[in-house]
Amino acid sequence: MSVDPAAQPVEPRPAATVLLVRDEPTGGDLQVFLQRRVTGMAFAGGMTVFPGGGVSSGDTPDPARWRGPEPSQFGTRFAQPADLAAALVTAAVRETFEECGVLLAAPAGSEPGPMSGAAGWRDELVSRRATLPELLAEHDLELRADLLVPWARWITPPRNPKRYDTAFLVARVPDGQVADDATTEAVEARWWTPAEALAGYDGGDLKLMPPTLRTLQELDRHDTAAEVLAAAASRDIEPITPEVRREGRVVTITLPGDPDWIYEEATR
Incomplete structure (x- = not known):
């Protein structure tokens, strides 16, 4: 698709991506959750990516159900206004729940873990019958912003017809929760060590966009989830x-x- 160099750049859409990490249960190696998107999708079709997506109109959190650093602190890290930072964190929690079933929320005074009814809540989100703030209020849960730590901010180049301004955040999968592949947006979703994913890319088995490739290279410098969060x-x-x-x-x-x-790639 040719792009008119004189055309005004498209305004980037705010988006959030989550680097969901864990220590492999038997070997202890650092792993990150990745999804290979359906080939026919309009954006990043066939690419292997971290869970995430664009901010939606319903991603406005209730301050009374927010636990962790204030939105302004996330805004400072990402150089974004506090209200947008709050929406980015909310979108990160929502997308992680929708795409892999991990919910970074819990009742007040409790830690995130398995919750009966979570599968139904997820269906409500995916079908847009409810927003995340509505579900948190209905089931008396708090959004656990303290479980998310800013990692990077990537902005799609100006000449691209579809652009995103994406906040990358890292989170450890809560004890007792299981990241799954029950999403229509991916044909494969599972845990990889960064080294395995990079080897798959080098061998041509995985297709990675530049932000994903660069992030996996950065994650590969660390041995444990705790090291990633500290970094x-x-x-x-x-x-x-x-x-x-x-x-x-x-x-x-x-x-x-x-x-x-x-990073080089051949186009048609």
Whole structure:
């Protein structure tokens, strides 16, 4: 698809992505949950991605049901207004629940864990019969913002016809909860070590977008979920807008400030 270079860039849509991590139950190696999206999807079809998606109109949290750092603290990390930061965190919790069944919420004074009825709540969200704040209020739950730690912010290049301004956050899967593949948006969803996913990409078995590739390379520097969370808390987050160069059928993508990092793909 050709893009008119003189056209005004599309305004990026706010979005949130969650790096859901755990220590492998038997070996202890760091793992991250990844989904291979359905090939025919309009965005990132066939790509292997972290759970996530765009902010929706219903992602406005109830401050009385928010537990953890104030939205302004997330806003400071992401260089975003507090109200948008609150919506990004809410979207992160909602998308994680919709796409892999992990709910980062709990009754007041309790830790997240298995909850009877959660499968039905998930169906209500997916079918848009309820918003996440409505479900939290109905079942007397708190959104656990304290379980999410900012990791990065990626902005789609200006020439793309579909653009996102995406907050990447990291969370450890709560004890007793199981991330699953019960989503119509993916044909495969499971836990990988970062090294396994990177080997799959190098071997051509996995297709990764630049933000996913870069993030997996960063995660591969850590051995445990605790190390990832500790690293996330101390990261300096600068918005990353990849730089794109096209030569014939080859698209080359680089990152500002890191000339040694190169991503190439052939287009039709």
